[in-house]
Amino acid sequence: DAKTTQPNSMESNEEEPVHLPCNHSTISGTDYIHWYRQLPSQGPEYVIHGLTSNVNNRMASLAIAEDRKSSTLILHRATLRDAAVYYCILRDNNYGQNFVFGPGTRLSVLP
Amino acid sequence: DAGITQSPRHKVTETGTPVTLRCHQTENHRYMYWYRQDPGHGLRLIHYSYGVKDTDKGEVSDGYSVSRSKTEDFLLTLESATSSQTSVYFCAISESLRENYGYTFGSGTRLTVV
Numbered sequence: 001d002a003k004t005t006q007p008n009s010m011e012s013n014e015e016e017p018v019h020l021p022c023n024h025s026t027i028s029g030t031d032y033i034h035w036y037r038q039l040p041s042q043g044p045e046y047v048i049h050g051l052t053s054n055v056n057n058r059m060a061s062l063a064i065a066e067d068r069k070s071s072t073l074i075l076h077r078a079t080l081r082d083a084a085v086y087y088c089i090l091r092d093n094n095y096g097q098n099f100v101f102g103p104g105t106r107l108s109v110l111p
Numbered sequence: 112d113a114g115i116t117q118s119p120r121h122k123v124t125e126t127g128t129p130v131t132l133r134c135h136q137t138e139n140h141r142y143m144y145w146y147r148q149d150p151g152h153g154l155r156l157i158h159y160s161y162g163v164k165d166t167d168k169g170e171v172s173d174g175y176s177v178s179r180s181k182t183e184d185f186l187l188t189l190e191s192a193t194s195s196q197t198s199v200y201f202c203a204i205s206e207s208l209r210e211n212y213g214y215t216f217g218s219g220t221r222l223t224v225v
Contacts, residue, residue, distance in 0.1 A: 032210040043201050043216030044154065051210070087153065097208045098144065100170065101154040 003027070004088045009106040012078045020073040020105055022088030031091065033064060033071050034099065037084040044087065044101075047073065083109045114138040117202050117217040124224055130189040132220050134202030136182075142205040143185040144214070145169075145177065147198040154201060160185055192224045 005023045012018040024033065035047040048055055048062045050071075055062040061074040075082055087104040091097045116135045124130050134143060141162050146154040146169075156169030158177040166177050174196060176188045189196055199221050203214040 034213065036214075041219075043203075043219055044214070045216065046213045049210070049213065085153075091208075091210075094170075098142075098156060098159055098169075099214060100156060101146070103151060103153040 003090045003092065003100070004102055006086070006088055006102065006105045008103065009108070011108045011110060012075075013110050014080060015077050018075040018078045018082070018107065018109075020075075020086050020088075020107065021070065022072070023070050024088070024090055025069045027068050027090060029068075033062065033068075034089045034091075035060070035062065035073050036087045036089065036101075038087070038104070039081075039084045047086070078107075078109045080109050080111060083107055115202065115204055115215055115217045117200075117220050119220060120218065121221045122223070124192050124222070126193060126224055127191050130192050130222065130224075132187040132200055132202075132222070134185045134187070134204075134217060136185075136204045138204060138206070138215070139182060140204040140206045140215075141182075142208065143179065144203040144205070145175075145185065145187045146201045146203065147171065147196075148201060148219075149198050157187065157200075189222075192222075194224050196222065197224045198222060 034049040036044040038044040050062045063072045085104040089099050092100040118133045144159045145157040148154045155171045160166045160179045178186045199219050201219045202217040205214050206212045
């Protein structure tokens with residue numbers, strides 16, 4: 001089973017910021033937090049990843065809690081093209097340190 | 112996606128027939144993965160490979176086998192397809208298991224078993 005929990009769905013208005021939460025209470029000290037997203041009818045694609053401090057790239061920002069038991073993916077200005085399923089992932093020791101996906105959060109963006 | 116190709120993109124087959132899905136990469140990445148995706152389950156890992164002839168089982172491996180005789184190809188075989196194997200199958204590749212290396216996914220194969 002996935003080591004993270006996320007809300008099943010969220011809704012946002014276009015051009016507004018979106019904060020997607022993720023809980024990972026069993027995270028170890030060396031686990032990175034990875035975020036992927038899956039657009040309709042496509043395979044997942046990389047969004048961002050981080051260990052402790054907050055991370056930024058051209059797609060999003062990742063805010064990691066000080067105790068690392070939760071994190072938040074931030075889309076600063078949602079567009080219609082950001083409507084997707086967002087996955088928060090930790091590597092899983094049971095499967096050779098590979099990614100195990102949960103159901104993710106389905107983000108709807110309203111015009 | 113550039114560098115990773117899945118074939119076929121769509122397939123309809125009958126229950127009890129063997130089916131092979133192919134994942135081909137041009138990135139020379141060591142690690143390859145097969146996932147299936149069903150409504151409400153996200154992606155579930157079927158099998159993975161750490162290199163040529165080096166494979167292991169994932170969380171939902173029953174009814175599936177894999178082979179990797181060349182770095183660039185990772186085959187997923189359903190020996191005797193069942194309706195429960197109707198799904199979308201995704202292949203992924205990765206250069207390393209180190210944390211700064213992520214996955215690149217293919218576009219998926221939609222398999223229907225009737």
